[in-house]
Amino acid sequence: MKKADIITGIVLIIFSILGIMEISTWKELANVSISIKFYPSLIFGAIGLCGAIILGRALLKGNIYTVEFRWATLIPVAVVILLYGLAIEYIGFVIPTLLFLAMLMYLFGERRWKYIVLISVLGAAMLYIIFIKMLAIQI
Numbered sequence: 001m002k003k004a005d006i007i008t009g010i011v012l013i014i015f016s017i018l019g020i021m022e023i024s025t026w027k028e029l030a031n032v033s034i035s036i037k038f039y040p041s042l043i044f045g046a047i048g049l050c051g052a053i054i055l056g057r058a059l060l061k062g063n064i065y066t067v068e069f070r071w072a073t074l075i076p077v078a079v080v081i082l083l084y085g086l087a088i089e090y091i092g093f094v095i096p097t098l099l100f101l102a103m104l105m106y107l108f109g110e111r112r113w114k115y116i117v118l119i120s121v122l123g124a125a126m127l128y129i130i131f132i133k134m135l136a137i138q139i
Contacts, residue, residue: 002058009055016048034134076107093132097124 023037023044080103087096101120110116131137 005054005058009051009053009058012051012054013048016044016051019044019047033136039135073107077104080104080107094124094128097127 020041023040026037029036080100084096084100087099098120101123102116105116105119
């Protein structure tokens with residue numbers, strides 16, 4: 001697993017660097033409040049950061065995590081994702097996103113309701129600000 005993590009980390013970092021280099025060649029649009037480079041740069045930066053974390057963990061600590069696959073979790077998560085996609089079409093963005101985040105946290109084992117509510121509200125607010133306000137995406 002350590003070798004796979006090292007390779008994965010390096011590939012993600014290289015992919016991130018190549019993506020950022022490509023984005024830097026894009027021309028800016030006039031009369032736009034936010035650069036067209038913002039969101040792709042954010043994504044490639046996050047990919048690079050994840051690659052660096054994976055690489056660092058593999059080099060410093062070896063295999064420190066295990067992944068357990070459970071169908072009992074996969075099927076409910078798939079249903080929640082499907083319902084979320086349908087709910088956005090009919091209800092809008094905010095309420096389905098709150099419920100989506102809360103249900104996923106519950107399905108993945110979080111049982112502290114104060115924590116679920118706090119993360120769901122903050123997550124939905126952050127996503128609303130980024131996509132609706134900053135990126136002006138109509139949902």
